Amino acid sequence: MNKKSTFKTALKTFAVTSSLAMASLSFASTLTVSSPQDPGSWDPIDTFLVNWAAVATNMYDGLTYRGPDLKLQPGLATSWEQLDEGKRIRFTLREGVTFHNGEAFNSASVKFTFDRLMGDEGRKGPQRSNYAAIDTVEVIDDYTIDFHLKAADPVLLTKLAGYGAMIVPPKYIQENGEDFFNTHPMGTGPFKFSSYEPKVGIKLEAFSQHWGGAPKLTNLNYRFISEPSTAVAELQSGRVDLVIPPTIPIGMITTIEKDPNLTIATTISPTVYALRFNTRDGITKDERVRKALIYGVDRQAIIDSILGGQAAPIASFQSAISFGEDPTMKPLPYDPSKAMQLLKAAGIQPGTKLQIDIRGNNATFNEVSQAVASYLQVIGLNATIKPYETNVLLNDIIPAGKTGEMFQQSWGGWTLDYDNTAYFMYHTGEKWNPYDSDPELDALLESQRSITDRDKREEILKSIANYTSNRALEMPLYNLNAIFGVSKRVKNFTPVPDSRLRLTDVTVE
Incomplete structure (x- = not known):
């Protein structure tokens, strides 16, 4: 080949290479997303925050996956079968999967993930009780694993699609430590x-x-x-x-x-908003006062005037797409006269003060809380609003029982099952229930978790919604799109x- 031909060949090769490089650059794209909150840790067992899931759903996989259509489908498990009347679930795992660092995914990864979740590390976070039905996890072979349950959990397969059930890499965590993993997450x-x-x-x-x-x-x-x-x-x-x-x-x-x-x-959302009550201290430990506060606020007017119709009223702390929602329940009506009668019967003097604690970074809810305070002023109460940085309110104030008489609670109910809301809001000793202890309610909450009959379980969940409404444990506000x-x-x-x-x-x- 002469020099001229060699030069032409080299030029052609350079052109092709440059073209491929330019094509690669043209397809390179970056999406920048604004999220309102830093969860503070990227470990799946450390949080319940929706803002964690909005990011981490892209970094981690669970055994199951729930897509935008809300239907459950295979994730890291390609199939599963329920055995022993629902007390054992056998998963067949996906082969050929690796974590981002090249570490192999297999049954040992799954066992490590759930032993960690149900062990000492899991006790530090809010996720462990969500998976309390799991007794032991048994490796059958590299790609077959059995979950042995203390009792059947009809929602467990959905729970395995999110939050604490995301599969984590054993070697990576063991070599680098828990603190490093919090800020340097690794999934599949x-x-x-x-x-x-x-x-x-x-x-x-x-x-x-x-x-x-x-x-x-x-x-x-x-x-x-x-x-x-x-x-x-x-x-x-x-x-x-x-x-x-x-x-x-x-x-x-x-x-x-x-x-x-x-x-x-x-789109319709499972997220509901409420002002929950301190049932242990102050004027709101009286059920009559709690009901008076609900009667005293026109929630429909708030939806129409502040939320622009982008919300729907709720009678219990769940949305219309939640399993366990009772469509026959109606919110307490706006009735300021009834509210003042109840306050008088409870011995509450005009001008009595109460505090409403809210997340300070939510402009819309700030307007809502101002409207609530104005309505309460009409029935003779002096309501003040105390904003907190979100993580402070959620991690330091509410769980420690340091709120005022009322405090903001928004909840995604991401399993679309009322159990995922009700158990954590109302069961004695749960993080989001710092004030109340009701043995009858505890028994109802516990009983539905072991029932596999869908209709029977739904009736119990509806009865829980009615029970909590009758006790006025919160002021249900709205389900926001x-x-x-x-x-x-x-x-x-x-x-x-x-x-x-x-x-x-x-x-x-």
Whole structure:
């Protein structure tokens, strides 16, 4: 070959290589998501926060998976069968799966995950009681594993799709320690951890070897923006592509819709809002007072005037898509006269003070709480609002029983089963129940967990909803739609009811 031919060949090779490189760059894409809260730890057993799941659903896999259609499907387990009248579940595991560091996934990984969850490490977090039905996990072979249950748990397969049940790498955790794992997570999901700056954000990158196929995005960045107006401004400027619930204030929906580069995507959500009562201290330990406060607030007017119709009233602390919701239950009506009668009967003097504790970063709920305080003033009470940083309220104030008479509780009920809400809100000794202890209610909550007959179990859950309503353990407010602010550059995005976004098919133009 002469020099001229050699030069032409080299030039052609360079052109092809450059073309491929440019093509690769053109398909490289980054999605930037605004999340209102840094969970503080990325360990699956450390949290119940929806904002954790909105990120970590992309880093981890469970044995089962629940997609945007809310139907359960195989995850790291390809199949399962219930044996021994529901007291044993045998899982067949997916072969050829690796964690992001190359560590093999197998039965030993599953056993390690659940031994850890049900052991000393799990006791430190809020997830352990959600899986209390699990007695032991037995390895049958590398890709077959049995869960032996203390009692049948009709919701367990759904629970295995999220939060504490995400499968973690044994060797990685043993070699690096628990504290390191909190800030350097490692799973088998479609995106792998890249970097984390507390209070600022977390960055992920595509894991091309994922068993479900490589994500279409190259990078997935989350920014923790607690101030709603800032998040919306960043969306408008193009520095953020997606704003997830519960950030978008109702009052800013119109602003986003008028922007030609943006859109609003909404869907029904399991998330409900309530003001729960301190049943141990102060005026709210009297049931008559609690009912008076509920009668004294026009929740429908709040939905119409503040929430722009993006919510529905609730009679119990669950949404219409929750298994156990009783459609025959009706919220207590707005009746200020009845409210004042009850307050008088309870010996409450006009001008009596009470405190409402809220999350300070939720602009919409701030408006709602102001409206509640105004309604309570009409019936003769002096309500003050005390905002907290979200993590402080959830981790330091509520669990320690240091709230005022009323405190904000929003709950996703992500299993779409009332048990996942009711047990943690009302059972004696649970983290979110710092004040109340009711043996009759405890017995009801415990009884439904071992019943596999769907109809019988539903009746018990409905009776729990009615029981808690009769005792007025909270002021049920509303079921809020999931509201997403989305750049029109984002394609193939599906708003999901539970905010557990798996973003493998999303692209950014």
